[in-house]
Amino acid sequence: MGVPNWGDKTVWTGDNLPIMRGMNSASVDLIYLDPPFNSHANYAAPIGSKAAGAAFKDTWTLTDLDVEWLNLIEGKHPQLWRSIQAAAAPSYKSYLVYMAIRLLEMRRLLKPTGSIYLHCDPTMSHYLKVMMDAIFGHQNFRNEIIWAYAGGGDPPQGFPPETRHNPAVFQRGGSADLQRSASSLWTTQHNWTSSHRSRGHAQNGISPGWNPGQ
Numbered sequence: 001m002g003v004p005n006w007g008d009k010t011v012w013t014g015d016n017l018p019i020m021r022g023m024n025s026a027s028v029d030l031i032y033l034d035p036p037f038n039s040h041a042n043y044a045a046p047i048g049s050k051a052a053g054a055a056f057k058d059t060w061t062l063t064d065l066d067v068e069w070l071n072l073i074e075g076k077h078p079q080l081w082r083s084i085q086a087a088a089a090p091s092y093k094s095y096l097v098y099m100a101i102r103l104l105e106m107r108r109l110l111k112p113t114g115s116i117y118l119h120c121d122p123t124m125s126h127y128l129k130v131m132m133d134a135i136f137g138h139q140n141f142r143n144e145i146i147w148a149y150a151g152g153g154d155p156p157q158g159f160p161p162e163t164r165h166n167p168a169v170f171q172r173g174g175s176a177d178l179q180r181s182a183s184s185l186w187t188t189q190h191n192w193t194s195s196h197r198s199r200g201h202a203q204n205g206i207s208p209g210w211n212p213g214q
């Protein structure tokens with residue numbers, strides 16, 4: 001196992017990619033991510049709120065940099081590359097490249113016994129699941145959790161997908177105590193979202209001068 005070169009309860013702000021690159025391999029037990037969903041919208045905290053100034057972009061355009069990343073991924077991770085090629089539109093590809101290079105880094109950081117929970121909605125969840133199969137191994141997929149937001153659990157008719165979000169759970173090795181980790185995760189997410197509504201602005205502008213996930 002890697003020795004953490006970061007302190008317990010450390011909070012970093014900014015793009016997680018360079019931050020993760022500075023962290024030792026196999027040093028993390030649990031990763032939970034609630035990334036952009038490719039919602040075709042940009043978000044900014046209201047002026048005057050505690051989070052004012054925080055913003056993030058969730059609109060995507062395929063750039064030359066994305067194509068460079070794709071070429072690198074094609075050589076190093078062909079199965080992952082094929083999963084990104086399935087994208088229905090160039091903008092989807094851009095989003096998936098952004099996610100792929102970060103998920104590769106997360107795989108490097110996870111201990112062999114570690115677990116990763118990826119929270120997403122049905123816009124991209126099917127692509128992300130296939131990408132995670134390629135990165136973490138389909139045999140390491142543990143489960144998919146569907147949750148309903150408070151007040152939206154019992155629709156009078158039909159099934160409104162916008163009230164359901166899906167964290168997919170993968171584990172690098174060993175057996176998962178899914179029940180316990182899922183409920184503590186929910187509590188963590190609930191507490192976290194209640195108290196941390198602000199986050200730094202982050203971009204996908206980092207050049208691929210490295211071997212993703214190596």
Ligand SMILES: C[S@@+](CC[C@H](N)C(=O)[O-])C[C@H]1O[C@@H](n2cnc3c(N)ncnc32)[C@H](O)[C@@H]1O
Nearest residue numbers: 014015016034035036056193197199200202203
């Ligand atoms: C779907 S929101 C989730 C927000 C949070 N979980 C909540 O409920 O308030 C996605 C978050 O990811 C952050 N984000 C986007 N790209 C990022 C990156 N490269 N590194 C770190 N955070 C990023 C955004 O700033 C945004 O806060």
